[in-house]
Amino acid sequence: MKEYPPIVLEHLETLTDRTGVIQHAIYSIPNRRTGYTTDDNARALIVAIRQYERTRERSVLQLVSTYLSFVHYAQTVSKRFHNFMSFDQIFLDDEGSEDCFGRTLWALGYALSADIHENVRNVAKKLFDESTRWIPVLFSLRSRAHAIAGCYNYLRANPEADDIRDYLRTSAESLLRDYKIHSSSEWPWFEPVLSYDDALIPRGLLLAYQFIKDERFLKVALESLEFLTEVTIVDGVFQPVGCNGWYIRGQERAWFDQQPVDAAASVLAYLSAYEATQDNKHLDRAFVAFDWFFGENCLREPLYDPVTGGCYDALTPTGANNNQGSESTICCLLAQLAMVPYVNGERKNEGKDQLDDWISQPA
Numbered sequence: 001m002k003e004y005p006p007i008v009l010e011h012l013e014t015l016t017d018r019t020g021v022i023q024h025a026i027y028s029i030p031n032r033r034t035g036y037t038t039d040d041n042a043r044a045l046i047v048a049i050r051q052y053e054r055t056r057e058r059s060v061l062q063l064v065s066t067y068l069s070f071v072h073y074a075q076t077v078s079k080r081f082h083n084f085m086s087f088d089q090i091f092l093d094d095e096g097s098e099d100c101f102g103r104t105l106w107a108l109g110y111a112l113s114a115d116i117h118e119n120v121r122n123v124a125k126k127l128f129d130e131s132t133r134w135i136p137v138l139f140s141l142r143s144r145a146h147a148i149a150g151c152y153n154y155l156r157a158n159p160e161a162d163d164i165r166d167y168l169r170t171s172a173e174s175l176l177r178d179y180k181i182h183s184s185s186e187w188p189w190f191e192p193v194l195s196y197d198d199a200l201i202p203r204g205l206l207l208a209y210q211f212i213k214d215e216r217f218l219k220v221a222l223e224s225l226e227f228l229t230e231v232t233i234v235d236g237v238f239q240p241v242g243c244n245g246w247y248i249r250g251q252e253r254a255w256f257d258q259q260p261v262d263a264a265a266s267v268l269a270y271l272s273a274y275e276a277t278q279d280n281k282h283l284d285r286a287f288v289a290f291d292w293f294f295g296e297n298c299l300r301e302p303l304y305d306p307v308t309g310g311c312y313d314a315l316t317p318t319g320a321n322n323n324q325g326s327e328s329t330i331c332c333l334l335a336q337l338a339m340v341p342y343v344n345g346e347r348k349n350e351g352k353d354q355l356d357d358w359i360s361q362p363a
Helices: 010-015 038-055 058-074 098-112 118-137 141-157 162-182 200-212 215-232 260-277 280-294 326-338 352-359
Strands: 022-026 029-037 314-316 319-321
Touching: 010 038, 010 326, 022 326, 029 038, 038 058, 038 098, 038 326, 058 098, 058 118, 098 118, 098 141, 118 141, 118 162, 141 162, 141 200, 162 200, 162 215, 200 215, 200 260, 215 260, 260 280, 260 326, 280 326
Parallel strands: none
Antiparallel strands: 022 029, 314 319
8 A cells, every 4th residue: 555644734834824824935935925815724724623633633723713713804794705815914805706705615614513612613603604695696616616515514513504405405506507508428517618626516516415315416426527537537647637728628628737726626526426426436536636746647746745744836847836835735735634544545445434524524
């Protein structure tokens, strides 16, 4: 069995100050000029909580408090969220993107259902409840998929919350409508382009299926994930669509720059597909995507830095982008934490109890 490095939060801690996690790095040094984003602090909140659930280290609770406090401060009067903040703590936008909103709901949903102190859960639930009225008007595919992940976790903690169940159902139905509009036998996908965080869209349907048990959700999720697999796993190697041009329907796909966010999204999607179907091929594919971080990619170059515990920002045609920003590091940690039950040899249908404990919750 392949050996993987231990999960360490050292570089995440290096990027984090009393305000939150700093957006970018110069190599492994925080680039304070770039400030902060709610996107990064929300996903860092999931990482910190998962690490605390796993280790019970009190030092990690300080990270949880820092990231949740940032999200709380980012909430606007209208109950959306700012995204970009300068280093001197001034928000640079009137309102963040829909993707930011969806990622924040994902994080808050995880926090309110976590095995952590009640104070954390209460704050997360308050912020989530205040923001739900925006879920029905989300346009972005990814924001809706993230919102489903948030609702999914909310329901794990509060299964009687019929309003949240309705939000989950209607969001999943909206993904089906987009799929019906844009998909064909040659392009079974939700829009006419493959770009970033793609795998989290079918994952949203897989999570909705866990609660709603609508077979349509499962069918479209597996069809679209299979299509994405055909595009991104080439000769047994994970090669996500590059951000330097994406993959527009009918045109040539971009091979570079490959992003850690896509590897992490694929790991999470394949694990959710495995949970829904118990088909071992999805678990095998999760490993293929996971191994991308550790050198099993088209350039055979690791993105994970064992010295810092950080992750390089992209795989370019000439090698890794040697900056280790927060998004890339957080995405690597999300993937590592999701794969915990399997990196010690507990593969296939072994260790099912651990699987339920870890991947039935969005990572």
